[in-house]
Amino acid sequence: xxxxxxxxxxxxxxxxxxxxxxxxxxxxxxxxxxxxxxxxxxxxxxxxxxxxxxxxxxxxxxxxxxxxxxxxxxxxxxxxxxxxxxxxxxxxxxxxxxxxxxxxxxxxxxxxxxxxxxxxxxxxxxxxxxxxxxxxxxxxxxxxxxxxxxxxxxxxxx
Numbered sequence: 001x002x003x004x005x006x007x008x009x010x011x012x013x014x015x016x017x018x019x020x021x022x023x024x025x026x027x028x029x030x031x032x033x034x035x036x037x038x039x040x041x042x043x044x045x046x047x048x049x050x051x052x053x054x055x056x057x058x059x060x061x062x063x064x065x066x067x068x069x070x071x072x073x074x075x076x077x078x079x080x081x082x083x084x085x086x087x088x089x090x091x092x093x094x095x096x097x098x099x100x101x102x103x104x105x106x107x108x109x110x111x112x113x114x115x116x117x118x119x120x121x122x123x124x125x126x127x128x129x130x131x132x133x134x135x136x137x138x139x140x141x142x143x144x145x146x147x148x149x150x151x152x153x154x155x156x157x158x
């Protein structure tokens with residue numbers, strides 16, 4: 001007789017205990033960084049205030065893995081409590097020599113309502129050498145109004 005133990009995880013998604021230890025399996029490249037909100041804050045399991053760019057405008061965060069990774073789940077958490085703005089992010093994966101689109105998403109933040117964006121994607125990516133997150137924090141692109149720096153509360157992979 002075959003036996004299967006079922007869990008309280010009906011989705012089959014990796015649980016919080018199975019997040020990849022990003023700080024141990026690769027390196028990170030960033031286009032800019034506020035010294036008070038370093039990228040390590042957004043990549044650690046515990047999280048501590050997230051990452052913030054040092055200047056307004058589009059930004060890039062690139063995770064480069066020491067060994068190719070298999071990724072089943074990607075979780076992105078953005079927080080904006082102070083300003084109304086439209087943001088777009090674009091997530092790409094480098095598999096072999098091919099840069100593949102994973103997801104592209106726009107979101108409208110409003111201090112009176114939507115202050116957080118939590119995206120949780122189930123994916124099947126094998127042989128990932130790098131993962132790149134491009135963030136455009138202000139889709140308005142008005143140079144006189146664009147004061148918004150990109151930020152990321154947390155990025156987790158499983």
